[in-house]
Amino acid sequence: MSFDDDAYGALTDHADDARWAYGTGFADPLAGVPTAVPDGIDRADLATYCLMLGDDALIMSHRLQQWVTRAPELEDELALANIGLDLLGQARLLLTRAGEVENAGRDEDALAYLRDPTAFRNVRLAERADEDFAHLVARLLVFSCWRLPLLDRLAASRDPVLAAIGAKGVKEVTYHREYAAQWVVRLGDGTDLSHQRMRAAIDAILPLAAELFEPHEAEVRLAAAGVAVDPSVLRGEFDAAMAQVLEAATIETSEKTTDATARRPDGEAQGGQAQGGPAYDTGSGRSGRDGVHGPELTEILAEMQELARALPGGVW
Amino acid sequence: MSAADVVAAVTDPELPMVTLAELGIVREVREDGDGVTVAITPTYSGCPAMEAIRDDIVTALRGAGFGRAEVRTQLSPAWTTDWISESGKAKLAAAGIAPPGAAPRRSAGPVPLALGLPVESVACPQCGHAETERISAFSATACRELRRCPSCREPFEHMKEI
Numbered sequence A: 001m002s003f004d005d006d007a008y009g010a011l012t013d014h015a016d017d018a019r020w021a022y023g024t025g026f027a028d029p030l031a032g033v034p035t036a037v038p039d040g041i042d043r044a045d046l047a048t049y050c051l052m053l054g055d056d057a058l059i060m061s062h063r064l065q066q067w068v069t070r071a072p073e074l075e076d077e078l079a080l081a082n083i084g085l086d087l088l089g090q091a092r093l094l095l096t097r098a099g100e101v102e103n104a105g106r107d108e109d110a111l112a113y114l115r116d117p118t119a120f121r122n123v124r125l126a127e128r129a130d131e132d133f134a135h136l137v138a139r140l141l142v143f144s145c146w147r148l149p150l151l152d153r154l155a156a157s158r159d160p161v162l163a164a165i166g167a168k169g170v171k172e173v174t175y176h177r178e179y180a181a182q183w184v185v186r187l188g189d190g191t192d193l194s195h196q197r198m199r200a201a202i203d204a205i206l207p208l209a210a211e212l213f214e215p216h217e218a219e220v221r222l223a224a225a226g227v228a229v230d231p232s233v234l235r236g237e238f239d240a241a242m243a244q245v246l247e248a249a250t251i252e253t254s255e256k257t258t259d260a261t262a263r264r265p266d267g268e269a270q271g272g273q274a275q276g277g278p279a280y281d282t283g284s285g286r287s288g289r290d291g292v293h294g295p296e297l298t299e300i301l302a303e304m305q306e307l308a309r310a311l312p313g314g315v316w
Numbered sequence B: 001m002s003a004a005d006v007v008a009a010v011t012d013p014e015l016p017m018v019t020l021a022e023l024g025i026v027r028e029v030r031e032d033g034d035g036v037t038v039a040i041t042p043t044y045s046g047c048p049a050m051e052a053i054r055d056d057i058v059t060a061l062r063g064a065g066f067g068r069a070e071v072r073t074q075l076s077p078a079w080t081t082d083w084i085s086e087s088g089k090a091k092l093a094a095a096g097i098a099p100p101g102a103a104p105r106r107s108a109g110p111v112p113l114a115l116g117l118p119v120e121s122v123a124c125p126q127c128g129h130a131e132t133e134r135i136s137a138f139s140a141t142a143c144r145e146l147r148r149c150p151s152c153r154e155p156f157e158h159m160k161e162i
Helices: A007-011 A044-067 A074-102 A108-113 A133-154 A160-188 A190-213 A217-224 A231-248 A265-274 A295-308 B004-011 B048-062 B086-095
Strands: B025-030 B035-040 B068-073 B133-136 B144-148 B155-157
Touching: A007 A074, A044 A074, A044 A108, A044 A133, A044 A217, A044 A295, A074 A108, A074 A160, A074 B133, A108 A217, A133 A160, A133 A231, A160 A190, A160 A231, A190 A231, A217 B086, B004 B025, B004 B048, B035 B048, B048 B068
Parallel strands: B035 B068
Antiparallel strands: B025 B035, B133 B144, B144 B155
């Protein structure tokens, strides 16, 4: 059966199960990858860690995909769709790994589509809604400047699956970062209006960076075991790349990225309110890594999970 | 025909002018008893063609009379365009897609951040003009960019080095 005969029938044709969408029977993206966990690694910590990095990629990917049909130019829709697809691929590998390590019968579908917002472990930067294109490229820049050195170090992980995901992801996030950086420079070093809006976006997004460098207890334990990356070690490389971009963009930010006091969560709440963003629960010092999210994640999941929740296990 | 020959001759679903062997994604083909185990490397983490490629390999092996065919994914080492064979590059060029040059070499330390357009000479696959310009860093897939030739004025795709 082919698409020409019956598009819907072809989706469930067993002779060709390569159609890829929810409800059509996903293939396991780790198919055949050795899935053993090396000795001495805490399985619960490893599962949590895979969820963190997987959820970052999944939620960021979803936000990027929302720009398709809304970007300034067709070329940018292609770029954002492709960057989102790379991150979705990373998310599928990481969520599958999380499900296997957890060993509770949850696959990538169950983890992506059937968890509530408080079970998501992504940083809040990933879920932030973009007020305009400048906010998007600012967010993608910050995300990529952090995730690139993270994946680069992850390539040396004692866990062979994480090491492979890291080595592969470095190549991809390298050009994600270049895409975002080139837009920040183009807008920042552009007209008065584009400069003003790019600067406002950087000022709004930079306070969210603090959370990226606060280690979760699982990360600390796994980093000591040679499996994970303690995110606090990424700060220098992040600051250097951001400074390079902002200088070329002629943006002097009022938010000093290296000033610890400017990165406190309470500063973030004020900045978020001033920009019309959501107020996060920041008083407890808990973060997205603990399942504390803004209302924006609930909105994303309502859209992303609707079909899977309405038709659990549905195949068509 | 050996199992390795059968697998090598399967063509890529998105770049049907090249075979999987020429693309450099077949890592291993092992015959044991009446079955075959194949290891392939994904080109990109999110490459949606991987499931189709696995399917095509199994279909080709069964069609050639092999009873059991299993395709496993090998994530490491990561695929690089340097693994595309010379014949594969020639076929890409013949189909109007400028083939990748040598993949960038990584030196120690942080990954460098390029803020300008990449300095590289990509020859036009239509007229051979040596200097062409980038239109967009992405084309229909992540692995290709859009360029245009100032001489023949034709747009074309270039498979990026990775």
